[in-house]
Amino acid sequence: MNQPEIVCHDVLQSRHFSDSQNKAFAIRSPFEWFCLATKDLQDYPLVLAVVAEGVDENIEWVNCIKKHPNWKVECHGWIHRDYRKISLDEGMKELIKAKYKIESTFDQKVTRFFPPKLQINERTLELCRIVSLKQDETSSLSYDWVKDKTIPSFYFHYWAKWDLKKMEEVRQALAERQ
Numbered sequence: 001m002n003q004p005e006i007v008c009h010d011v012l013q014s015r016h017f018s019d020s021q022n023k024a025f026a027i028r029s030p031f032e033w034f035c036l037a038t039k040d041l042q043d044y045p046l047v048l049a050v051v052a053e054g055v056d057e058n059i060e061w062v063n064c065i066k067k068h069p070n071w072k073v074e075c076h077g078w079i080h081r082d083y084r085k086i087s088l089d090e091g092m093k094e095l096i097k098a099k100y101k102i103e104s105t106f107d108q109k110v111t112r113f114f115p116p117k118l119q120i121n122e123r124t125l126e127l128c129r130i131v132s133l134k135q136d137e138t139s140s141l142s143y144d145w146v147k148d149k150t151i152p153s154f155y156f157h158y159w160a161k162w163d164l165k166k167m168e169e170v171r172q173a174l175a176e177r178q
């Protein structure tokens, strides 16, 4: 079986929330949403796109991630911002800082950058080249692989109702394939 890559975005994000995030976090904390979204993916080789500024503010969340040897952490920025619109110097400093923070916290090598909201251009590509990260261009929350089994990866948001509903379908499809 070709196992799809599942990427969870906005992990450990602690500020610069969207309206839909604020609405969701009025009901549950980000960490509670994350636990709910990943409850059936405990042993899955899940990829977590981490917003590094939230690492020091979410000790419980960090410790939870560390208890999952199959989960891989990667970089989703220092803060959740549009890295296309940042100076090369500032962007470089933020990504280097983020990479170091995530690597030293989780004792894992960070090799990929998942740009917030998939906002990519020449600038983000240049930034990735300078800081030696591979830019990820996973384009959407795609479930086509459930049907045709050819799409190997997609991403989701742990706090989004629609994504969680879709994750249920993904889990079912994975279970049926085993």
Ligand SMILES: [Zn+2]
Binding pocket: 009, 010, 076, 080, 115, 116, 117
């Ligand atoms: Zn994001």
